[in-house]
Amino acid sequence: MNELERMCAEVPPPAATAVMEGRRRLLAATQGVPAARPSRRSFRLPRTGVRLAVVGALAVAIAAGVTIAQNVGGTDRHGHPRPVIPGLPAGPVANAEDLLKRAAGAAEAQQFAPRPDQWIYVESRQRFPAIGTHAEGPKTPLVKFVERTWWRADGKQIARTQEGHYGDGKLRIENGNQLWKHNYPMLAALPTDPAALDAWVASHEFIGGLKPKNAEERAVALYGQYCAILRNGVAPPKIEAAVFRAIARISGVTLRKNTVDLAGRPAIAVGRVEEGYLFREILIDPKTYAYLGERDIAVKDHASTATDGRWTIKKGAILNLETHATPKIVDRPGQRP
Numbered sequence: 434m435n436e437l438e439r440m441c442a443e444v445p446p447p448a449a450t451a452v453m454e455g456r457r458r459l460l461a462a463t464q465g466v467p468a469a470r471p472s473r474r475s476f477r478l479p480r481t482g483v484r485l486a487v488v489g490a491l492a493v494a495i496a497a498g499v500t501i502a503q504n505v506g507g508t509d510r511h512g513h514p515r516p517v518i519p520g521l522p523a524g525p526v527a528n529a530e531d532l533l534k535r536a537a538g539a540a541e542a543q544q545f546a547p548r549p550d551q552w553i554y555v556e557s558r559q560r561f562p563a564i565g566t567h568a569e570g571p572k573t574p575l576v577k578f579v580e581r582t583w584w585r586a587d588g589k590q591i592a593r594t595q596e597g598h599y600g601d602g603k604l605r606i607e608n609g610n611q612l613w614k615h616n617y618p619m620l621a622a623l624p625t626d627p628a629a630l631d632a633w634v635a636s637h638e639f640i641g642g643l644k645p646k647n648a649e650e651r652a653v654a655l656y657g658q659y660c661a662i663l664r665n666g667v668a669p670p671k672i673e674a675a676v677f678r679a680i681a682r683i684s685g686v687t688l689r690k691n692t693v694d695l696a697g698r699p700a701i702a703v704g705r706v707e708e709g710y711l712f713r714e715i716l717i718d719p720k721t722y723a724y725l726g727e728r729d730i731a732v733k734d735h736a737s738t739a740t741d742g743r744w745t746i747k748k749g750a751i752l753n754l755e756t757h758a759t760p761k762i763v764d765r766p767g768q769r770p
Contacts, residue, residue, distance in 0.1 A: 529688040529703045530681045532717060537677035539722035543670040547762045549587035553617060554770060555666035556581050556758040557726075558695060583766040584667045588616035592766030604767045615665040620672050627679040634658050652683050653707050659683075660715060663724050666760040673724075680715070689714070694725045695756035702728070710735035711752065726756035 526532045547553055559578045576598035583592040592606040624630050634655060635645070645651040659676045662668050668676065680686060685705040694700045694716045704714035710733040716725040729752035736745040746752065761770035 526688065526690065526701060526719075529686045532688060532701055532703055532722070533677045533681040533686075536717050536722040536724070537674040537681075540670050540673040540677060543673075545670050545760075545762070547586040547617070549585075551586050552583040552592070552763050552766055552768070553586060553667045554581070554583055554761045554763050554768070557664075557666075557755055558757075559753065559755045560695060561753050581769070582665075583763070583768075584616055584665075585766075586617045586762075588618040590766070591616070594767075606766055615662060615667060617667045617669070620662065620668045623672050623675070625671050625675040627675060627682055630675050630679050631655055631682065648684070652685065652705070656680065656683050656686070656705060656707075656713070660713065660727060663715065664727060664755070664757070666724075666757060692716070694728075695754045698725060698756075700725050704730075706732060708735075709733060710746065710748075716756075723759065724757065727753070728755070729753045 526535065557580045559580075560575045561578070578595070578597040578599055580596075580600070581594045585591065590606060590608055592604060594600070594602055594604050596602045624633055635651060645654050659680050662676050663673065680703070683705065686703055687705065689702040689704070692700050692702050692714075699719055700716040701719045702714040702716050704712050706712050710731050712730040712732045714728045714730065716727060717723070718725055731746045731748055731750040731752055734746070734748045736743065738744075763770055
């Protein structure tokens with residue numbers, strides 16, 4: 434039994450529709466059609482441009498993973514583990530809470546303070562099946578998508594290019610509006626106490642005005658929003674740290690040590706099961722504890738019928754694999770560091 438099979442066998446089950454919402458949003462975005470308000474259970478916010486947090490399956494070859502050296506900081510002259518980042522614990526990561534606390538400490542150590550007239554550059558690379566794929570499994574053909582986004586630090590403008598199966602590579606600049614809920618000034622104003630951050634996110638339009646009916650729906654909503662903040666890459670260090678600490682408080686978040694991201698970089702993952710079949714992971718660098726990207730894995734066969742017909746996902750399929758470069762500060766849209 435390989436790592437993914439073992440993980441799939443261990444993860445429990447609940448219900449269904451986030452993938453269809455993602456498919457609908459992606460199709461609407463590629464056709465230039467405004468997306469309607471999501472259905473009640475679809476808590477996941479799209480990123481700017483095409484949010485491909487959807488549908489799909491990537492060959493599970495990466496499931497074999499890599500063996501991560503837990504003592505990546507080496508040892509001191511007494512043979513004791515040395516921390517990779519001063520002030521953080523050394524030695525093996527014990528559990529999901531331990532990893533997320535280390536990620537929070539690493540985030541707080543960052544120096545990231547753009548001027549209002551500067552831009553935050555974020556690069557994302559994704560793999561996913563093409564629109565119209567109704568039976569998705571480990572051998573489903575995949576398309577590539579690259580999105581480069583420039584967020585003006587004062588929140589007044591955003592620019593992006595999209596390349597690959599659904600992009601033409603052209604730079605487009607848009608003026609700010611209320612749809613950009615993850616811009617730098619808005620995020621900088623969030624509370625840094627994890628409990629206060631939970632309360633704020635759960636009570637604002639930040640989650641699309643949706644009203645979770647129980648503890649699990651609230652956990653899904655919070656986890657989805659925190660994933661979106663990390664994914665968009667523009668949070669100030671103090672807020673990124675608060676997000677990691679808040680994720681550590683969410684029920685059902687577990688650790689998986691040995692894996693890799695889309696770029697083949699070693700990673701440690703934390704994640705939780707949603708919709709009964711979808712295990713959503715956050716990928717973290719085992720040396721620096723920096724955010725690397727995310728992955729959605731089907732841990733159970735799943736089928737549903739929607740307006741575009743019946744579609745199925747097979748257990749073991751990886752739905753959406755996304756990797757990120759470290760955000761950088763630049764002076765103009767279109768400029769790359």
